[in-house]
Amino acid sequence: MNLSNKILIGLVLGVAAGLVVGPEGLGVVKKWIAPFGTLFINMIKMIIVPLVLASLVVGASSLGDVRKLGRIGGKTIVFYLVTTAVAVVIGIVMSLVMSPGSGLQLPANAVYKGKEAPPLMDVFVNMVPTNVIQAMLNADMLQIIVFALFVGIGITLVGERAKPVESFFDGLAEVTYKIVGVIMAFAPIGVFALILPVVAANGPKVLIPLAKVIAAVYIGCLIHMSITYSAILKLLVDFSPVRFFKGILPAQMIAFSTCSSAATLPVTMKNTQENLGVSKEVSSFVLPLGATINMDGTAIYQGVAALFVAQIYGIDLSLSQMLVIVLTGTLASIGAAGVPGAGLIMLTLTLQSVGLPLEGIALIAGIDRVLDMARTTLNITGDAVASVFIQRAEDKVEKAGVSA
Numbered sequence: 545m546n547l548s549n550k551i552l553i554g555l556v557l558g559v560a561a562g563l564v565v566g567p568e569g570l571g572v573v574k575k576w577i578a579p580f581g582t583l584f585i586n587m588i589k590m591i592i593v594p595l596v597l598a599s600l601v602v603g604a605s606s607l608g609d610v611r612k613l614g615r616i617g618g619k620t621i622v623f624y625l626v627t628t629a630v631a632v633v634i635g636i637v638m639s640l641v642m643s644p645g646s647g648l649q650l651p652a653n654a655v656y657k658g659k660e661a662p663p664l665m666d667v668f669v670n671m672v673p674t675n676v677i678q679a680m681l682n683a684d685m686l687q688i689i690v691f692a693l694f695v696g697i698g699i700t701l702v703g704e705r706a707k708p709v710e711s712f713f714d715g716l717a718e719v720t721y722k723i724v725g726v727i728m729a730f731a732p733i734g735v736f737a738l739i740l741p742v743v744a745a746n747g748p749k750v751l752i753p754l755a756k757v758i759a760a761v762y763i764g765c766l767i768h769m770s771i772t773y774s775a776i777l778k779l780l781v782d783f784s785p786v787r788f789f790k791g792i793l794p795a796q797m798i799a800f801s802t803c804s805s806a807a808t809l810p811v812t813m814k815n816t817q818e819n820l821g822v823s824k825e826v827s828s829f830v831l832p833l834g835a836t837i838n839m840d841g842t843a844i845y846q847g848v849a850a851l852f853v854a855q856i857y858g859i860d861l862s863l864s865q866m867l868v869i870v871l872t873g874t875l876a877s878i879g880a881a882g883v884p885g886a887g888l889i890m891l892t893l894t895l896q897s898v899g900l901p902l903e904g905i906a907l908i909a910g911i912d913r914v915l916d917m918a919r920t921t922l923n924i925t926g927d928a929v930a931s932v933f934i935q936r937a938e939d940k941v942e943k944a945g946v947s948a
């Protein structure tokens with residue numbers, strides 16, 4: 545049986561067991577089963593820093609020239625911005641159509657004591673690490689990406705004498721890929737142990753009052769996946785959507801159960817390289833960047849949640865306010881880290897931008913994990929679509945170059 549099916553079985557069994565166990569059994573589950581999930585996540589996290597560093601250094605140096613890097617970088621960022629903005633619009637439309645907030649009442653004493661969202665300019669300035677070791681200690685993905693790009697460019701510029709450095713990183717990258725393969729053998733158990741406590745804690749009683757907002761986020765994610773992404777793949781780069789979704793399924797299941805794009809990254813890289821024909825150069829640049837800044841699921845959620853809060857308070861938003869939400873929702877999703885619950889923290893930014901009361905967040909905070917599962921799954925799927933898109937576009941450029 546292939547790994548994908550095994551992970552699927554782990555997921556389904558975990559959901560079923562969670563429903564049977566329910567909130568009553570949560571204590572036992574947390575004590576004896578959840579640790580296996582944590583162990584799995586720890587193993588993946590263990591490999592992220594060396595994996596991203598080594599593969600991106602190799603990727604950047606094997607591109608051979610800085611112009612090519614600039615071209616890929618430019619395309620990637622435009623792709624990410626456009627798809628994210630489309631995602632926020634889908635989120636807004638979902639809320640307009642389904643009105644998940646109307647009829648709901650905020651408990652009189654609702655307070656939301658959220659963490660402060662980081663100022664966006666900080667995200668930009670902090671991209672460059674002042675200390676590489678510190679960046680690795682913090683597993684700060686953007687900083688590691690920037691450093692790796694510099695090393696790759698340095699290797700290219702030095703040429704012959706930098707060969708040993710290049711082969712060191714090349715060997716290291718291969719070793720980390722192999723380790724990911726080994727860790728993945730544990731994925732079915734990891735996924736089972738991760739999903740069980742979530743389902744046990746979020747029984748039907750917790751979810752039903754907020755069923756509409758959950759449906760709005762899930763349907764929004766499905767629409768973006770099946771329409772936007774399929775159209776991009778089919779129409780722009782002639783890649784079979786069926787092949788794509790089959791190939792990326794293992795990463796999607798890991799994302800669904802870990803709620804972390806960063807933790808899913810090694811699997812996303814493995815799937816795109818092995819199943820979707822994306823080269824190491826492209827995947828090692830496009831995917832770590834995407835896991836950090838490209839979050840279409842988080843963007844949909846920003847759109848849905850902003851309108852949801854407005855509806856609870858009976859506030860009618862004007863078209864220009866909705867445009868502001870598209871803008872801040874996009875920025876908020878860029879600023880969100882690839883870790884569980886990051887999108888919820890960034891929601892304060894989106895709500896504040898149009899003066900919506902932050903207390904509204906209290907209502908959905910309780911079920912955030914369930915929304916996070918859908919948005920993280922979409923987040924990593926969007927990164928993978930980008931990697932296929934960029935790969936195909938680069939292939940075309942290269943072909944044109946050869947025949948010219």
Ligand code: ASP
Nearest residue numbers: 804805842882883886887
């Ligand atoms: N958990 C999401 C991710 O890692 C971010 C979010 O909370 O929206 O992609």
